[in-house]
Amino acid sequence: QDAETIMAPAILVTGGAGYVGSHTVMSLLERSESVEFEIVVVDNLTNAYRSDDQKKPEPLRIIEEMTGKKIHFYELDIRDREGLNKIFAAHSIECVIHFAALKAVGESVEKPLEYYQANISGTCTLFEAMRKHGVYKLVYSSSCTVYGEPEKLPLDESHPTGQGLASPYGRSKFFCEEIMKDLCRSDPKWMVISLRYFNPVGAHHSGRIGEDPTGIPNNLMPFISQVAVGRLKELLVFGNDYPTIDGTGVRDYIHVEDLAEGHVKAIKLFKQPGFSGFHAVNLGTGTGYSVLQMVAAFERASGRRVPLRVTGRRAGDVAANYADVSLALRLLGWRATRTLADMCRHTWAWQSAHPQGFRDC
Ligand code: NAD
């Protein structure tokens, strides 16, 4: 790496080899206005795949191939203080998009310390490195989970957070938001945009990168697509006695490419004169779909049957959840444009071409 390349302004993307991170890297590199930035990815590969004969994780290798642009990759844990300091010293980092975290809700109940270590200690170590190197611009991956049980729908950003959260994972996202608010109170140099994602689904429209969960998927969409492709036998529907359109849980599913573009818009806000402090923004479509509606849409898009069986409710699940997305439009000039059919079509393009995920690349 020659010095000239390295010292170009850079965006540090933690967890950039993961699902949302890789699509955001793609989105940044696809856009002509982002060419001024180098992309630096830090990921410890706990939930991302690299083949034995490659230096880079598969999704990043594919993105480089598709865009013809280079990604600087470091296999590093965000809790590695010295490693982070070296990266901040080697690159001219302007802002950080912080995806790196453990995200399995059920696992977090079994392993709270691991989750608080990675998601909270890791995040604090990252913030210390940022402050040490004078980097105060941050986009954070938050979640609708911080709202807990909705008091009213749609959920807007003024809804209380942190009450009755069902898991250490959810609390880790809430605590990180509180830490970022304190940082912003302590020093006006901080500019923090906490993007509260609703339910990210889908894949890049090319079908070349997508979601590749390790083991049995926890989330609905990868479960449906693995049933459709024949990897799993049937979908278990967690309850059909909720007060919703058909009794099954309703969620605000958002296409991962729309979500990725939300991050590109967020970064642009940093250039706005006078912008500072902590801002939480919902990223969703504003529309909720039930589990059965998702299955029907996926069957239409894939032409495959998705056998299902109704079972009991899953602990911690809420009946319905969808976003008020008006702040995202006002503040970021962003709104989701892709439809449920797009979400299903692109998931199927990815899953059918890669039944075993990135191992099939
Ligand atoms: P993911 O697991 O695909 O990506 C996270 C990446 O971070 C992985 O590549 C993993 O290897 C890496 N990582 C984990 N711990 C790390 C550590 N200590 N140091 C360095 N790298 C580490 O998950 P995702 O779905 O892309 O989620 C990205 C972010 O968005 C997470 O912060 C998650 O909490 C948040 N989020 C996700 C969803 C969702 O449903 N996917 C919803 C709301 C919020």
Ligand code: WQD
């Ligand atoms: C969606 C619906 C299930 C699987 C999770 C996290 C949340 C956020 C997004 C990170 C629900 C039903 C699911 C299955 C089913 N992540 N379902 N059978 O629980 O809304 O949100 O991901 O921040 O924090 O909790 O998403 O995809 O797991 O479930 O019936 O095998 O599908 O009950 O109604 P959820 P999900």
